[in-house]
Amino acid sequence: MILRFTNSAILALILTLTLTGLYGLVFALQGWAFEVHRWAGWALIALVPWKGLISLRSLRRGLGRTFDRSVGLLASLGLSALITGVGSLGLLWMWQIGPDGLRLLGWQDSLISWHWMIGLALLPLFGLHSWRRWPRPKRAELLSRRGFLASAGLAAAGAFGWWGAETLARATAIRPRRWTGSREEGSYLGNEFPVTAMVRDGNVPIELESWRLRIEGPNSTSLSLSYEDLLVLPQSEQVASLDCTVGWFTTQRWRGVRLGDLLRAAGVGPLPRLVWLQAVTGYGQLFTASEVEHILLATHVGGETLAHRHGFPLRAVVPSRRGWFWVKWLGQAKAVA
Numbered sequence: 001m002i003l004r005f006t007n008s009a010i011l012a013l014i015l016t017l018t019l020t021g022l023y024g025l026v027f028a029l030q031g032w033a034f035e036v037h038r039w040a041g042w043a044l045i046a047l048v049p050w051k052g053l054i055s056l057r058s059l060r061r062g063l064g065r066t067f068d069r070s071v072g073l074l075a076s077l078g079l080s081a082l083i084t085g086v087g088s089l090g091l092l093w094m095w096q097i098g099p100d101g102l103r104l105l106g107w108q109d110s111l112i113s114w115h116w117m118i119g120l121a122l123l124p125l126f127g128l129h130s131w132r133r134w135p136r137p138k139r140a141e142l143l144s145r146r147g148f149l150a151s152a153g154l155a156a157a158g159a160f161g162w163w164g165a166e167t168l169a170r171a172t173a174i175r176p177r178r179w180t181g182s183r184e185e186g187s188y189l190g191n192e193f194p195v196t197a198m199v200r201d202g203n204v205p206i207e208l209e210s211w212r213l214r215i216e217g218p219n220s221t222s223l224s225l226s227y228e229d230l231l232v233l234p235q236s237e238q239v240a241s242l243d244c245t246v247g248w249f250t251t252q253r254w255r256g257v258r259l260g261d262l263l264r265a266a267g268v269g270p271l272p273r274l275v276w277l278q279a280v281t282g283y284g285q286l287f288t289a290s291e292v293e294h295i296l297l298a299t300h301v302g303g304e305t306l307a308h309r310h311g312f313p314l315r316a317v318v319p320s321r322r323g324w325f326w327v328k329w330l331g332q333a334k335a336v337a
Contacts, residue, residue: 031179042161190302
């Protein structure tokens with residue numbers, strides 16, 4: 001009973017962590033998803049003593065001659081150590097213990113970045129481990145009184161850990177912290193906020209005289225706008241938070257033109273189901289019609305012209321998405337469906 005319940009609970013919790021974690025890498029809304037992620041993490045920690053007893057019992061039997069019993073056992077121990085490391089990185093970031101960044105394999109990044117990058121990398125190994133070694137739970141055991149009490153106790157342990165961790169995080173916070181876990185940087189300071197960029201990202205020079213924003217709709221309808229054309233169109237302002245998955249966020253007042261208005265000006269008619277935004281560098285992202293209505297194509301931030309590092313001459317402001325969806329150096333908006 002203990003073996004099957006513990007392993008089944010670990011599987012369910014890691015699936016929960018995976019789904020909520022993937023949501024958090026894409027969307028910046030629905031704070032409940034981030035809280036469920038934290039709860040699941042503490043529930044998983046609560047199972048460590050039980051999983052430790054199970055592992056100790058297995059280790060006492062020693063290594064065998066079969067692959068599963070020798071290499072498989074050592075691989076399971078390594079996987080457990082790495083999962084523990086992933087959880088530790090998240091806790092260190094939450095409680096602001098130690099440096100904000102960590103260098104691994106010659107690459108410097110924030111603790112929270114390594115938390116989710118290593119976590120994603122471990123998913124195939126965890127899937128293989130589950131397929132090879134997980135005992136199938138018995139439905140009668142899970143629905144029994146004992147199974148119900150075990151599930152309730154696990155849920156309570158996760159809730160208590162979540163509450164305690166959040167209380168400590170708020171007490172030790174040096175800078176304001178968003179529900180995503182990101183910390184505030186440079187809000188309402190115009191261009192004076194951090195930059196996160198890929199290698200060589202933004203190195204393409206923008207020649208403003210030749211730069212154009214191409215708006216492409218169905219049936220070969222199109223519109224080409226210069227920077228000056230954008231500035232004389234009806235302007236909109238929007239306060240929105242740029243929340244980066246490396247662990248910072250900034251709230252700014254952005255100014256520019258609504259994407260929906262530009263699409264309608266191009267003769268698109270009813271907004272398409274999907275719109276592709278692409279930078280002059282080739283980088284792009286896909287958005288739904290409901291998101292298009294809330295996307296601002298910004299030329300200014302905090303009353304200042306966008307700096308090149310922040311996407312001059314034009315960048316997308318997408319309040320519902322994390323920062324890597326805010327396409328910089330925008331050159332094309334295309335209806336694809």
